[in-house]
Amino acid sequence: MKIGVLTSGGDCPGLNAVIRGAVLKGTEAYDMEFVGIRDGWKGLVEADFFPLTRRDVKGLSKVGGTILGTSRTNPYEGDRGGAENIAKTLYGHKLDGIIAIGGEGTLAAAQRLNNDGIPVLGVPKTIDNDLRATDYSFGFDTAVNIATDAMDRLRTTGDSHQRCMVAEVMGRHVGWIALHSGMAAGAHIICIPEVPLSLEEITEHVLAAAERGRAPLVVVAEGFKLKGQDEAYSDKGLDAFNRPRLGGISEVLAPLIEQATGIETRSTVLGHIQRGGAPSGFDRVLATRLGLHAADAVVDGAWGQMVAMQGTDIVRVPFTEALGELHTVPLARYEEAAALFG
Amino acid sequence: MKIGVLTSGGDCPGLNAVIRGAVLKGTEAYDMEFVGIRDGWKGLVEADFFPLTRRDVKGLSKVGGTILGTSRTNPYEGDRGGAENIAKTLYGHKLDGIIAIGGEGTLAAAQRLNNDGIPVLGVPKTIDNDLRATDYSFGFDTAVNIATDAMDRLRTTGDSHQRCMVAEVMGRHVGWIALHSGMAAGAHIICIPEVPLSLEEITEHVLAAAERGRAPLVVVAEGFKLKGQDEAYSDKGLDAFNRPRLGGISEVLAPLIEQATGIETRSTVLGHIQRGGAPSGFDRVLATRLGLHAADAVVDGAWGQMVAMQGTDIVRVPFTEALGELHTVPLARYEEAAALFG
């Protein structure tokens, strides 16, 4: 068998470990041949392929990023896109199928291609941990560690100055990174997209922490919105609200908290450092296992499915079950953490 | 309610996070009162208690070790030990029950005490991840990260000198740390207690790696034994075999590998650094959640059980189900990893 491998969407620690796992298992156990597809679906549409051998993946379990490159291209767009063109390309290059490593968007495209006759196997990749049908996705644990470590640092500065620190982490639609890193770092309030809070609900916890002599730590996911945020913006007439594009929600929240509590407040947007660099041990193991099982699944012809982690097992889940709805933080998990806010 | 908390057995990152979780949830949600019990069962037997308030647990989620102290005392030993004496002590101090945080031995004692009428709730603690009924135990992820990071360092030195590096990690009875850190670091062979190997089976992988131009990495759990190890020792007459007490199995293996392959070989015993210091994000979250749920379980009167992680949930498991047999590495997991040895 000859299989193409692509990575698509945003960067995520563990991508290279998946590639390595699939190539090692495929070449050694099944005598498969691999080609790398450059820059996600773009490389598939443009037939930008290169041989991917055991030698190419050596030492990759610890290397951040993806040796395949990535992009956010849609395989159905452009002159050369679409299932029919891609089928011809696969035929021309004697490719028996594709392993597509990516998030919700990538896997939705994979599902559509698979329905249109292109054999595609999915590997879930999301730094935000927003995919259903997998307990965790690789990259998430690394992001939580990086965010937690950053918050440990912010806290000592908060304590020294008796300041409120607002730390903004990734999570456009779901609050998993905020929930876990905030719990790990001892946040006094965690703000996630799933649970809108009013400014008063936030400052209540900020003030309570300050009254206990603590420097308040507010953790906020980038996708969090204040209750009635748009109205609030125009009512308060705060200049900050006219600048939503630059900077993040934490840069909006910090002056509001300072204004409401009288406590000096600083914000930090952790940004891209959360999604690059060497993966944690957990993510290397998870990503490697997903890669190993992807090779198995390909041999079994399990197209139209993705490999996923459930408990301590790697399982296969049809795209139809995995996609469509994001894996959000359940209210019970938020309330569990809220017991720590004090 | 008034509850005593103790930590028992070897050190483990996350102990303090469990204590903090239980105390915060118990005091804030349930108006419980806590006392710390010093140095494990020893403090229970000797009634060495101190008040444990919200203030005492502040900032603890990131702090390694245990503020309660720990020991390896058996609560049934000594003049003042045994269920009857302990029952009197609890009565005298108006304690309604005990949260015992510990491993197989600690929980076995907890089970026996509980059977003898002392209300005890367990929280599983094992750096080695050797307890059944919990997918992971806190401390394990931190140990894997420390070991993986150390192996990343050893590998560059192996590469520079074209040496074989043997890294010894914790795991007296089970090979989980070796399996995960070895997989994460790209080991060429992983040696665990569950899977005895002959020297030849090890050196085969060492030589194969060297032939591919790699510096071989051998990861070995402290409890690993060579097939027919005792016989081998006396046959070869190697001086190393007369020194089993000092140093670990890696210090036995390294000269054997060097002798058999002709490749310069060095061993490193990671030792105690694997079980101290700040917990990883994963372990902070897991330990905190276990603490939170321990307070819930106490309120529910779920004595004789332990809280545990299954999938992404925290559940309760009776001691009878949790104990008796260690959580070893299944052969399927070892074979999965073996696909990477090459």
Added chain:
Amino acid sequence: MKIGVLTSGGDCPGLNAVIRGAVLKGTEAYDMEFVGIRDGWKGLVEADFFPLTRRDVKGLSKVGGTILGTSRTNPYEGDRGGAENIAKTLYGHKLDGIIAIGGEGTLAAAQRLNNDGIPVLGVPKTIDNDLRATDYSFGFDTAVNIATDAMDRLRTTGDSHQRCMVAEVMGRHVGWIALHSGMAAGAHIICIPEVPLSLEEITEHVLAAAERGRAPLVVVAEGFKLKGQDEAYSDKGLDAFNRPRLGGISEVLAPLIEQATGIETRSTVLGHIQRGGAPSGFDRVLATRLGLHAADAVVDGAWGQMVAMQGTDIVRVPFTEALGELHTVPLARYEEAAALFG
């Protein structure tokens, strides 16, 4: 002798190690007594003192922040400020002098107080490394390590997407953190306050790196200004220029670079994480030594001086020599690094 200790200005890893060093040496070797002064000069003006014993400083070498608290108050301001009032306070509390740990502003105030008859000894503290007469100041090495680690992460993401990454580090007036972290991380261009560059000079290096197949890394100190920045802003009419208050210079540069080169460009402001948390080994040693020598200097009556690092020695430097002009990056050091830009 009875000595007050204060920390003033922004947070900096190593403050606690200085305090510990001074208290341990002073109490053990010289039988000195110490009082902590809360929140910098503010606590001195308000006589907000507390006993500072050996017990209070235990374990502090690795702890970020300052147990004394800090502020940016000027001791000459307010009703109770000024040398005369402070002299009365010292007399009333039987304090023989002050150890003031702080930066340019703090030490300038210390100098003025010393001239006005208050015995003050200085310890230089600046995350930016902008003080003359000391080769390095504690906190700087930690900041460089944090920034370097962050850039290592940004680079893998840059490589995966073939993006230009702009990393903004601290350094309002001097470019030391940018110079060292940029050199350590392999930056393709480093922008520091001491060396204004035009956008063209920056993009030339960005394009050269991209042509060699590298993902360009631009490191910029917060105080960097483009040549003729103000004019450029209005000429180009770029919306970004109307938002100088929110976000940093990197958020101005990134869209300009993207526009000029056609290469997708992302910015990250590292911000407060650079100045909090556990100090590096280097900073712990430097800060501890400064503390030890501060106690020696106090015993010798070396008021009006600061302790400083020169080569591997800790020396004493009169305030007059240490202050007045910032320690900027010499052109030769910038040109040395520029050889790497390619």
Added chain:
Amino acid sequence: MKIGVLTSGGDCPGLNAVIRGAVLKGTEAYDMEFVGIRDGWKGLVEADFFPLTRRDVKGLSKVGGTILGTSRTNPYEGDRGGAENIAKTLYGHKLDGIIAIGGEGTLAAAQRLNNDGIPVLGVPKTIDNDLRATDYSFGFDTAVNIATDAMDRLRTTGDSHQRCMVAEVMGRHVGWIALHSGMAAGAHIICIPEVPLSLEEITEHVLAAAERGRAPLVVVAEGFKLKGQDEAYSDKGLDAFNRPRLGGISEVLAPLIEQATGIETRSTVLGHIQRGGAPSGFDRVLATRLGLHAADAVVDGAWGQMVAMQGTDIVRVPFTEALGELHTVPLARYEEAAALFG
């Protein structure tokens, strides 16, 4: 000009950064050509060369180990060794000189070759920081950080069990790593080769720390010897003393301390993890600067010298001044640190 580069002796973080610095400066600024010499002097004697271009050194500032390989071969040994043979090899390959990166032994060989007419420039490399004429050598700072981090972890375990922890670090002849990491980690006694101590002098500090309620931390360099160690061994008849080859001095000390104080004592030999892996920011900058200046020195024909760090400057020092006597810890520096032992 065409220059060969070699690395010789033990692994050390920063070797690759030196190589990168020299090649980038040499090729870009001076149009020099480089060849890599494999495995130290061995590759020179065997003419094992390969082209070393800008492309080969990309991304190397953060990579541990050496892409050139290393060995402990003496260039004057073997049939093909000696200055005459090497001169012929250089002539045959049109090499104008050698940059030799190594420690005392390597540089002594470099000096001898240079005296025998082979143009050699030295770059000092020693993890132990035992070379004179350079304030610090690259690799040392990384080793101190690794050791300090490990000790931070050991301390929490010591505290939890009220144990004495003995941490053994590198330093066969000099105690710099022990001095700096011990100071950084708050050791209660530091044992270095330069200052022999009796067991009683050590246990005095161990007991004093325990009496203050601290878990004692003993830091020991591998080259430390007890006062009258050999006699003591035979007197006490301790089995441990018959096993000097396996394990380190800490494994000898730990049982002696436990026996003398009654405090449970554990030892950890940090070993090879101190000399591998990614260099710290400090070491990357130092190593890169040494590489840059090595290229300058070659162009200036400064053969028979080594580049070195003095204060914040990179200078040139003749081999005659740099070699012959090791850079030991001065008694004043030890006594400075001893003020912290308490």
